[in-house]
Amino acid sequence: MITIQDLFWLIPSASVLALIFAGIFFYRMKAQDEGNEVMKMIARHVRSGAMAYLRQQYKIVAIFFVLITVVFAFLAYCLHIQNPWVPFAFISGGFFSGLAGYIGMKTATYASGRVANACRHSLDAGLQIAFRSGAVLGLTVVGLAMLDIGAWYWVLDWFYGDMELSMRLVVITTTMLTFGMGASLQALFARVGGGIFTKAADVGADLVGKVEAGIPEDDPRNPATIADNVGDNVGDVAGMGADLYESYCGSILASAALGAAAYMAVPEMAIKAVLTPMLIAALGTILSLLGVYAVRVKRGASQTELMAALNRGINLSSFLIAIASAFLLQLIGLDNWAGIWGAIVTGLAVGIVIGKSTEHYTSHDSYPCRKIAHSAKTGPATVIISGIGIGMISTCIPVITVVVGTVLAYGLASGDWHFTGAEMSKGLYGIGIAAVGMLSTLGLTLATDAYGPISDNAGGNAEMSKLDPEVRRRTDALDALGNTTAATGKGFAIGSAALTALALLASYIEELKISILHWSEATGNTIYKINDAVSVEVSKISTASLSDFMGYFQVTLMNPKVLMGLFVGAMMSFMFCGLTMNAVGRAAEKMVKEVRRQFKEIKGILTGEAEPDYVRCVEISTAGAQHEMIWPSVLAVITPICMGIVFGVPGVFGLLAGGLASGFVLAVFMANSGGAWDNAKKYIEQGHVGGKGSESHKAAVIGDTVGDPFKDTSGPSLNILIKLMSMVAIVTAGVNIAVTLF
Incomplete structure (x- = not known):
């Protein structure tokens, strides 16, 4: 008879399997020919610039991590209002998140030249290298996540072995939830810093190179070209890897915490509920490998056939996970396994619908993108207006999909279709499981996302190496598809963030209960004073239902503290976007001035007789990113802490709810607008609406530069902001309990 303890070993086994295949794909890619000497030289420039940037970023991030770890240690070991494992868990989460991004970026910088060289032979050859190199990132992320989660569970289970099971x-x-904060903070630095770097270079290269000088994209005469290619790696690979590592971990850990709370009265069922999200993720990791091998196309494949190949891999994995998870849940013997399975399928369906919606609004074959392209006939103003309008409309399907998915997951898991609150814990557990289901194919979906920047860099390498125009045509086909898959990946990450953040809200309550117990043990008090009018016995709070707990702390819309938190949370999304957009603007302004200076002062650049100073442009992007990423990241950490100290638990709930609602919609809008502007430009570059060099093309380039920070800096960073504020609130719950001004 297989026990749940036996099934636990599926988690580290899946981790090892994913990391082995990531290693196999990496070394197979390295074995491919990188091309001629010029191609190798360009790849080295990009690789060295990317590694130099990442080393500098990790130095700054390390300083922040050391400072925050010291604070956590003080709270835990001196004031005794923090879990003593928090400092170690925090460091662990940040380390693995950064490691996942580093491995992905190293792979991408080795792969791009090889993809360009493979495209000299066939489109399929280029696709195989690009996609499987992207799979290295996907499999590394899920492999390291499973390793981290499995190891922490095993260690803590051994350490607390004498405690009653529930x-x-x-x-x-x-306790395990707290390492999510380390992953989230590292991801935010990586996304914001990488996004600022890449978009400063991209905007500078496009505005001066394409619009003013009239030279092609990725032309070696453009001084910002190498910086642009470096930015694709540090932002869209390293940043994205760290981002989705924390999304993946957050959904699993939040679901596990909710499972422990929902089934606390039945210990043998509680352990099954805790391990179920981990086992579903492990199963998804294994089945994603089959999807990787299903992605291939024939010679002469069209754009539609390329997309169909990628969709075939994702759909196959999703179908297999839907079937296999039913058998796994039956084997586990979890209460209401059919309802939990329904929540998993719901999560998978939500991910597919959001992906299709994003594909419709951002694909260069779709009506919305072509509408933006045709609006370029009347200039950049109408391009920008059209893109903003389409981005706003595009929020409708993802939001409705998440609403319907949340209702279904809650109802299926709890059986409470009237939402009376009687089975709220089980319903929230279902929402968390839906997020796990949505991310269960991450090893594959992240491969399709990382494939995009690899293909983009391959196109740059082909252009700078002056390869045959047919090679550039093939890399452009891969790149245009990559824009759509990247936009789809961003929508996928944002959608999963919404479901995960809902689960984290409930997990915050469980952490508050544990913090109250710690406070009681440290102070010897058995009565906890919530405010001047309400005091409750600690024993009642620690065993209270979610509804009772919310009643004790007066978390209702009629409480001004909640309303103030809602306003501040909504404001945070816009403040964060404003800071990151302006950061890109300032860094891009310096890049534009530098490119203009080089065109003016270095004689012979535009005629190809002199080589631009590529290093200087990389340095400008690096300095701008390192300086500008600090304040938005610090703001995301201190706001939940300050809200908790000033307005207590009700204020924090309002902050998290306001940030979730506004951040989710704003992130979808920005990601889709940016993707649509980018592919509208590419549609024109393919010879439509005037083609390259036309006035329509120049207008579309301006629209694309506006969209660059939308889709690659501010938009994708918002989903991290949503979860980071939740994670900070969870980790500092002890401070909320010990200190509140009002």
Whole structure:
């Protein structure tokens, strides 16, 4: 008879399997020919610039991590209002998140030249290298996540082995949630810093190179070209890898914590509920490998056939996970396994619908993109207006899909279709499981996302190496598809963030309960004073239902503290976007001035007789990113802490709810607008609406530069902001309990 303890070993086994295949794909890619000496030289320039940037970024991030770890250690070991495992869990989460991004970026910088060289032979050869190199990032992310989660669970289960099972599971899962903050903070630095770097270079290269000088994209005469290619790697690969690592971990850990709380009264069921999201993720990791091998096309494939090949891999993995998870849940023997399975399928369906919606609004074959392209006939103003309008409309389907998915996941898992709150814990567990289901194919979906910047760099390498125009045509086909898959990946990440953040809200309550117990043990008090009018016995709070707990702390819309938190949370999304957009603007302004200076002062650049100073442009982007990423990241950390100290638990709930609602919609709008502007430009470059060099093309380039920080800096960073604020609130729950001004 297979027990749940036996099934646990599927988690580290899936981790090892994913990392082995990531290693196989990496070394197979390295074995491919990188091309001629010029191609190798360009690849080295990009690789050295990317590694130099990442080393500098990690130095700055390390300083922040050391400072925050010291604060956590002080709270834990001196004031005794923090879980003593938090400092270690925080460091662990940040380390693995950064490691996932580093490995992905190293792979991408080796792969791009090889993709360009493979495209000299066939489109399929280029696709195979680009996609499987992207799979290295996807498999590394899920492999390291499974390794981190499995190791922490095993260690904590051993350490708290003498504790009663139900309480042990609650303590283990709430402790494991704290390493999510380290992953989230690292991801935010990576996304914001990488986004600022890449978009400063991209905007500078496009405005001066394409619009003013009239030279092609990725032309070696453009001083910002190498910086642009470096930016694709540090932003869209390293940043994205760290981003989705924390999304993946956050959904699994939040679901596990909710499972421990929902089934606390039945210990043998609680351990099954805790391990179920981890086992579903492990199963998805294994089945994603089959999807990787399903992606291939024939010679002479069209854009539609390329997209169909990628969709075939994703759909196959999703179908297999839907079938296999039913058998796994039956084997586990979890209560209401059919309802939990329904929540998993719901999550998978939500991910597919959001992906299709994003594809419709951002694909260069779709009506919205072509509408933007045709609006370029009347200049950049109408391009920008059209793109903003389409981006706003595009929020409708993802939001409705998440709403319907949330309702279905809650109802299926709890059986409470009237939403009375009687089975709220089980319903919220279902929402968390839906997020796990949505991310269960991450090993594959992240491969399709990382494939985009690799293909983009391959096109740059082909252009700078002056390869046959047919090679550039093939890399452009891969790149245009990559824009759509990248936009789809961003929509996927944002959608999963919305579901995960809902689960984290409930996990915050469980962490508050544990913090109240710690406070009681440290102070010897058995009565907790919520405010001047309400005091409750600690024993009642620690065993209260979610509805009772919300009643104790007066978390209702009629409480001004909640309303103030809602306003501040909504404002945070716009403030964060404003800071990151302006950061890109300032860095891009310096890049534009530098490119103009070089064109003016270095004689012979435009005639190809002199080589531009590529290093100087990389330095400008690096300095701008390192300086500008600090304040938005710090703001995301200190706001939940300050809100908790000033307005207590009700204020924090309002902050998280306001940030979730506004951040989700704003992120979808920005990601889709940016993707649509980018592919509208590419549609014109293919010879439509005037083609390259026309006035329509120049207008579309300006629209694309506006969209660059939308889709690659501010938009994708918002989903991290949503979860980071939740994670900070969870980790600092002890401070909320010990100190509140109002």
